[in-house]
Amino acid sequence: MEPRSAVAAGRAFPYTARTTCYIEIHRDGRVTHGTDRATYERAVAGESRLYAVWPGNWSSDLFMIDDLDEYAKAHGIKHDVQRTGLADHVHRVRWTESDGDQNPRSPYVDVEVVLDCGCTIESLGVFAAQMREQKGWAVATSVGWSRCSGPEGTTYSLRVRRKSLAA
Template sequence: MTHGDQRAAYERAVAGKSRLFAVWPGQWSSDLFEIDDLDEFAKALGVKHDEERTGLKDHVHEVEWTKDPYGDDNPRSQYLGIDVILACGCSINDLRTFAVQMKEQRGWVIATSGGWSKRGRPNGTTTYSLRARRRSLTD
């Protein structure tokens, strides 16, 4: 029995070398479930890209960003509030997936803990308010 690396577990299960289980812990006992839908497992954990769930196509995004005009601009803070518009037509439904894509594509470090928001504009665009590591932001 092993635990940990989801990608390796998924690959072993797909190859028929092992089975996947999930434990739902309780106060007095725990329930054990076998994961039989390997595609859904892979999509949920980001092993496979799921455009429908994340709202993000698997391509290089056209990103426009500005400093959040209402955010705290403490220059000693590692993170900066930013407003992001995706000009490519994608939408951010899963922040972790977006953070991984931005790390790979632009070297940005997007904070995945804490809050983030999105708001629609009258012109049909959506603006996302996120936090990013200040030093990672480049154009």
């Protein structure tokens, strides 16, 4: 049985779903897994082939990752404004600590963020990486976050490591 095409699945292909497992088959026959930049670069260079297992309710399907550009954009290896809502520039950010109960002993604090540069946050992982690089923030990506839009703009609620805000 031949693997299915990720391209044929279209935009519905779950490149970043937690249940999608990537398999890299190297030219020498070794089999590894991962989604890092080195995996992408080996696949682009033809040193390996990349596959993904997409689990379904009753069975799983094997897909050939035949659009490495789309794979790279989904995993933040290549910047994609359309997918992330974030231009590749230094963001103008206003932030305040959230009103409400904050545990003063917690290493993280809830903050309200407004982007004055016109960007929107569609990918918390990409925003977190940009803020780490631009401001030294350690934005939590393993917890929920939210947005609230109104006439004055959009406010995002997220968690940030307290000490990184002071940097």
